[in-house]
Amino acid sequence: MSEHRPGTQDHPLRVAVVGSGPAGFYAAEHLQSRGDVVQVDMFDRLPTPFGLVRGGVAPDHQKIKSVTKAYDRIAAHPEFRFYGNVELGRDVAREDLLAYYHAVIYAVGARTDRRMGIPREHLPGSHSATEFVGWYNAHPDFRSLSFDLSGPTAVVVGNGNVAMDVARILASPAEALAATDIADDALAELEAGGVREIVVLGRRGPAEAAFTAKELGELAALPGVDVIVDPAALDLPDVSREEVEATPDRNRDKNLATLREIAERPREGHPTRIVLDFLASPVEILGDAHVAGVRVVRNELYRGDDGRVRPRATDDERIIDTNLVFRAIGYQGVPLMGLPFDAWEGVIPNDAGRVLAGDGGGDHRGEYVTGWIKRGPTGIIGTNKPDAHETVDSLFEDLDAGLLDRGDVPGREVLERLLSQRRRDLVSYEDWQILDAIEQRRADDHDERPRRKFGEIRDMLAAISEHKDGEG
Numbered sequence: 001m002s003e004h005r006p007g008t009q010d011h012p013l014r015v016a017v018v019g020s021g022p023a024g025f026y027a028a029e030h031l032q033s034r035g036d037v038v039q040v041d042m043f044d045r046l047p048t049p050f051g052l053v054r055g056g057v058a059p060d061h062q063k064i065k066s067v068t069k070a071y072d073r074i075a076a077h078p079e080f081r082f083y084g085n086v087e088l089g090r091d092v093a094r095e096d097l098l099a100y101y102h103a104v105i106y107a108v109g110a111r112t113d114r115r116m117g118i119p120r121e122h123l124p125g126s127h128s129a130t131e132f133v134g135w136y137n138a139h140p141d142f143r144s145l146s147f148d149l150s151g152p153t154a155v156v157v158g159n160g161n162v163a164m165d166v167a168r169i170l171a172s173p174a175e176a177l178a179a180t181d182i183a184d185d186a187l188a189e190l191e192a193g194g195v196r197e198i199v200v201l202g203r204r205g206p207a208e209a210a211f212t213a214k215e216l217g218e219l220a221a222l223p224g225v226d227v228i229v230d231p232a233a234l235d236l237p238d239v240s241r242e243e244v245e246a247t248p249d250r251n252r253d254k255n256l257a258t259l260r261e262i263a264e265r266p267r268e269g270h271p272t273r274i275v276l277d278f279l280a281s282p283v284e285i286l287g288d289a290h291v292a293g294v295r296v297v298r299n300e301l302y303r304g305d306d307g308r309v310r311p312r313a314t315d316d317e318r319i320i321d322t323n324l325v326f327r328a329i330g331y332q333g334v335p336l337m338g339l340p341f342d343a344w345e346g347v348i349p350n351d352a353g354r355v356l357a358g359d360g361g362g363d364h365r366g367e368y369v370t371g372w373i374k375r376g377p378t379g380i381i382g383t384n385k386p387d388a389h390e391t392v393d394s395l396f397e398d399l400d401a402g403l404l405d406r407g408d409v410p411g412r413e414v415l416e417r418l419l420s421q422r423r424r425d426l427v428s429y430e431d432w433q434i435l436d437a438i439e440q441r442r443a444d445d446h447d448e449r450p451r452r453k454f455g456e457i458r459d460m461l462a463a464i465s466e467h468k469d470g471e472g
């Protein structure tokens, strides 16, 4: 074995994980699992960890959010450190990480969203679901946004789980939201808002919908809400029927059964309604200074040359009057300085997590990806576990092959000196736990709320330092 092989007490393997969402934590967990001495340093640009579990998972999905208990256990490993409020490209450069670590795993997710590519998509009143979800989850990036919730009709474009989340939050009775950790201002504005009809547009049919049966079931069970599906939409076109017969898919079959049940329900005349409108694509946003409507075309389905069931516009058009449009048509990764990027897929090209040389060539030995920046914005939280394991297995293979041997990687104290010079408000995991406890205490006077989140970074940092000053 080479004298420089890292992974021992005297010579620990030093790995930087950039991003503290599920993908980053599952990578850390697997790094801790093999018996090598591995120092995992996890970076996040926010003072808070957990990525989309904190900033993306809907506030009324507290059970899903409780996965963070498992992440706390990973963070409790003696060789684990969290460096929050440190941004790659602002506070540390990729070159710094390459100098200070044997390996770097980028677990940065997909930070932006896909565009519809239709006229006036950028008018005020037309938003990405990413913005709305970040806003109601008190994500610091989206604090300054405002949404005009005064109109009676909102349109949600897309048929995935994010579309389901947005429709559900818009339709949920205020009492239900008041028992969640939704941002305080979002709670107040949703309560005061006037949205009474949410039209969800799916460009393909019910058999092709991307949402999962559990999320559809939640929508169907919302109290005080009529969910409306045109029974004719469940008379599937031939291409869909052929697919249903040829390819078993339990989620799809369950969706179809739930949609049939919804379609047959008598309308209760509730004050709020969600219309699931299939085979419908927005072709144009209407309005001058603000969204005033959406022109929608009816689609038909056909089988593309690739065998996929595809939508095709007919000349049947109509206009939905609305001042509020959310596109929930998928997230999109963004490039990282110095790394190759596949702009079409929005991912960093990789082989089982190893970053590949892009068109510009370059040596990316010791650089890995996991999560959405590796495979694209698909799957649920648990999908990140096998994904991260594959990446870390690649890293271990490279370690065993001697590819990560380097004698000149400085110790953790050198990195910490550099970070403290560059960042006055470094947030450790212990600091985050202080903030976590404060957020939960702040909810004590608000009966059922599990926590009241801070949404501004400066307020988070002030709360941590006030607490420490008080102790010290």
Ligand code: NAP
Pocket (backbone or CB within 6 Å): 115, 116, 157, 158, 159, 160, 161, 162, 163, 165, 202, 203, 204, 208, 209, 210, 211, 215, 281, 328, 329, 330, 331, 377, 378, 379, 380
């Ligand atoms: P998604 O599941 O990929 O769904 C995107 C939807 O947008 C699809 O219905 C897609 O239709 C549609 N779409 C794409 N381009 C379009 C266009 N130009 N015009 C109209 N419609 C278009 O994405 P997502 O909803 O953002 O979710 C991302 C991932 O997070 C998914 O894996 C999801 O399951 C997961 N997630 C899970 C939960 C949960 O477990 N509770 C909650 C939220 C998100 P086509 O099928 O026709 O392409």
